[in-house]
Amino acid sequence: MIKSLLISSIPIPSASVILQTSVCSAGVKLKIEMTSSRSTLPMPFDWAGFLQKQIQEGKKLAQMMNMESNAFEDLERDKRRYEEALRILGNRSTTVFTLVLLPERLPIEETHSAIKGLRKLNIPVQALVENQCILPEVIEGNRFLASRAKLQARYMEEIDTRFGDLVRLRLPLLDRDVSDLSTLRKVGEMLYGE
Numbered sequence: 001m002i003k004s005l006l007i008s009s010i011p012i013p014s015a016s017v018i019l020q021t022s023v024c025s026a027g028v029k030l031k032i033e034m035t036s037s038r039s040t041l042p043m044p045f046d047w048a049g050f051l052q053k054q055i056q057e058g059k060k061l062a063q064m065m066n067m068e069s070n071a072f073e074d075l076e077r078d079k080r081r082y083e084e085a086l087r088i089l090g091n092r093s094t095t096v097f098t099l100v101l102l103p104e105r106l107p108i109e110e111t112h113s114a115i116k117g118l119r120k121l122n123i124p125v126q127a128l129v130e131n132q133c134i135l136p137e138v139i140e141g142n143r144f145l146a147s148r149a150k151l152q153a154r155y156m157e158e159i160d161t162r163f164g165d166l167v168r169l170r171l172p173l174l175d176r177d178v179s180d181l182s183t184l185r186k187v188g189e190m191l192y193g194e
Helices: 047-064 069-089 105-120 143-162 181-192
Strands: 004-006 016-022 095-101 125-133 167-172
Touching (some): 105 125, 125 143, 143 167
Parallel strands (some): 095 125, 125 167
Antiparallel strands (some): 004 016
């Protein structure tokens, strides 16, 4: 049985990442937090390939300059750690990768791009959380909310169509930020129950 730990759930106006990971019998926890916007961080990035290239080129340079080649041990250690993290993230029996998005055009496109990129790294995305969904009971004659809810409904339908193979959960638009532990617990209860 997988014991999941919710690491991060911060609503932002573009795709963000929630990582749930199991706690193994040895008590090892993997903590990874990612927040991405296409304009700020290309995701994902082949860090292992980049490090390998730096190590190879650095060793050649060190050899040409008659320097010690053990100066690259830190890079090699980082590369091994990165590869181990990818192995853990790609293990469906211990890790669930969940993307959070708003039911809007740009977050849908960013989510699609993130899923494709993560797939290239053999990291399966298994679920989506649609955040800040406007519920019918809060509209009550508010034309702005009614209009936004109608637009969201169209995007929610698109999300269902484009990402139909993933588990999809919906969170309502809250009247406060999810910025403290008690509110985060409430969000966890909304998503996963008690």
